[in-house]
Amino acid sequence: MPVSNAGAVKAWRRRDRRTDLLVWLAWLVGxxxxxASWRVISGNTMWPFVWDAPTQAWDxxxxxxxxxxxxxxxxxxxxxxxxxxxxxxTLLGVVIATPxxxxxARNTTPSMLVVRPLALYxxxxxxxxxxxxxxxxxxxxxxxxxxxxxxxxxxxxxxxVGKLLYEAIEEIDPSQVEAITSTGASRAQxxxxxxxxxxxxxxxxxxxxxxxxNIRESTVLGLVGAGGIGLQLQSSIxxxxxxxxxxxxxxxxxxxxxxxxxxxxxxxxxx
Amino acid sequence: xxxxxPAGRRWSPPPLVANPLLRWGLALGAAIYLAAALGxxxxxxxxxxxxxxxxxxFVASFLTPDFLSRWRDIxxxxxxxxxxxxxxxxxxILISVPIGLGAARNIAPVPIYLACRGVIALSxxxxxxxxxxxxxxMFGFGPLAGMITLAFATIGFLAKLLAEDIEEIDRSQVEAIRSTGASWSQLINYAVQPQVMPRLIGLSVYRLDINFRESAVVGIVGAGGIGATLNTAFDRYEFDTAAAVLLLIIGIVMATEYASGIxxxxxx
Numbered sequence: 001m002p003v004s005n006a007g008a009v010k011a012w013r014r015r016d017r018r019t020d021l022l023v024w025l026a027w028l029v030g031x032x033x034x035x036a037s038w039r040v041i042s043g044n045t046m047w048p049f050v051w052d053a054p055t056q057a058w059d060x061x062x063x064x065x066x067x068x069x070x071x072x073x074x075x076x077x078x079x080x081x082x083x084x085x086x087x088x089x090t091l092l093g094v095v096i097a098t099p100x101x102x103x104x105a106r107n108t109t110p111s112m113l114v115v116r117p118l119a120l121y122x123x124x125x126x127x128x129x130x131x132x133x134x135x136x137x138x139x140x141x142x143x144x145x146x147x148x149x150x151x152x153x154x155x156x157x158x159x160x161v162g163k164l165l166y167e168a169i170e171e172i173d174p175s176q177v178e179a180i181t182s183t184g185a186s187r188a189q190x191x192x193x194x195x196x197x198x199x200x201x202x203x204x205x206x207x208x209x210x211x212x213x214n215i216r217e218s219t220v221l222g223l224v225g226a227g228g229i230g231l232q233l234q235s236s237i238x239x240x241x242x243x244x245x246x247x248x249x250x251x252x253x254x255x256x257x258x259x260x261x262x263x264x265x266x267x268x269x270x271x
Numbered sequence: 272x273x274x275x276x277p278a279g280r281r282w283s284p285p286p287l288v289a290n291p292l293l294r295w296g297l298a299l300g301a302a303i304y305l306a307a308a309l310g311x312x313x314x315x316x317x318x319x320x321x322x323x324x325x326x327x328x329f330v331a332s333f334l335t336p337d338f339l340s341r342w343r344d345i346x347x348x349x350x351x352x353x354x355x356x357x358x359x360x361x362x363x364i365l366i367s368v369p370i371g372l373g374a375a376r377n378i379a380p381v382p383i384y385l386a387c388r389g390v391i392a393l394s395x396x397x398x399x400x401x402x403x404x405x406x407x408x409m410f411g412f413g414p415l416a417g418m419i420t421l422a423f424a425t426i427g428f429l430a431k432l433l434a435e436d437i438e439e440i441d442r443s444q445v446e447a448i449r450s451t452g453a454s455w456s457q458l459i460n461y462a463v464q465p466q467v468m469p470r471l472i473g474l475s476v477y478r479l480d481i482n483f484r485e486s487a488v489v490g491i492v493g494a495g496g497i498g499a500t501l502n503t504a505f506d507r508y509e510f511d512t513a514a515a516v517l518l519l520i521i522g523i524v525m526a527t528e529y530a531s532g533i534x535x536x537x538x539x
Contacts, residue, residue, distance in 0.1 A: 223400060
């Protein structure tokens, strides 16, 4: 406990002098970086447009309320597509991520030098590119449609599921693997009876969690043409039909909340 | 699991779902859903076939990324993305801390708790891009709208995890500080804050990482950053420039992830 002597009286201080200085320095550098960044942002901003933001916000609100409730009749099909994009995309991601996870985990990889770095690179590359960017890319290759959306969600999910899966594999209890190995089991049998049962609950939890994130992500894929309810959102915004936009927002809100609830229930049941 | 199997019967591992009715019901439901979902996908195979050479061209352009011919646009986009990520994280932390305190059931009264949880739910439900559309309409095109969007999205993440962390703190330390006659602000400062600070720093660094990644997409709807450059490159089918941008994003994300890993290990 750092204590300083102020004359004859000992005074308690929270940190010693060196830590105090370091903390102060960290604050200084952090503030300087934030201020410098802010200058770049404010330099690239058209301030007259910002000053009338309250007017714009009020204008937007008055146009958005009340929502056009009848528009929901045209939204069921896009909603179904959105859910399909999320579900099938998650399925695709999980199917590719599973072998990748085993190749990337330190204790199951066939080769630390070649295969593991390669698998890790695939995982990082998939994770760094947002599903909307994947969609942008796939729409320009495959043309607009649900297929591009499913592939985009799938490719983005590979990194997420793969990373969490290989971490789960690395954390398994080695004694169970040893026990199976000592019975003379082959590599495949060790995998099936020693490792898979240990990671199965984590695996199911990760997949359901990713599905719930994917529902949220797939609501916007339509903005770049990859199908789902985002298409309706885009066309409603393009014709400035704000009451329809509100209706779409309400539907998205309810869908995401429902998927979050389902995912939490399933994860609660598994773990 | 350890049921002695009668002779001649093979042992099989226990299934994931114990109840056989539920298990087969789930399997049947999944099969029906899959058939229905796959049945409603319309794929125009002609268009897909047409796209395959373009896809191969894109993959090939990853080997010959073109950083130079649009370097000014790329540089401006990257700079805007990085500054957007930094300012939005700073602003997000400033707003998240009070909301996080308000959303912790053990230190906030019920009305404040409900209000703060409501803000968190709202921020978590909508994808960043949707929020960006609204803010671009309000604040005009440019990085300011993107910054506010990301700051808003940060609240849902940071305030929620901070609140959960505060709810799990050690009560005895709070009682010890309270017994000295400390005021509310002293209580927060000396009993709560030291317990959650390491995790708050870790989460903030992690969020900075996420905000950079997200700053690449809000540009698609006009909120500044590298996303606008990327969108233009795809629209013009300039795959080599797009590949350069993607490689830069991957590189920066890998670097920040590595750095944030080190910082998080240090503080925790």
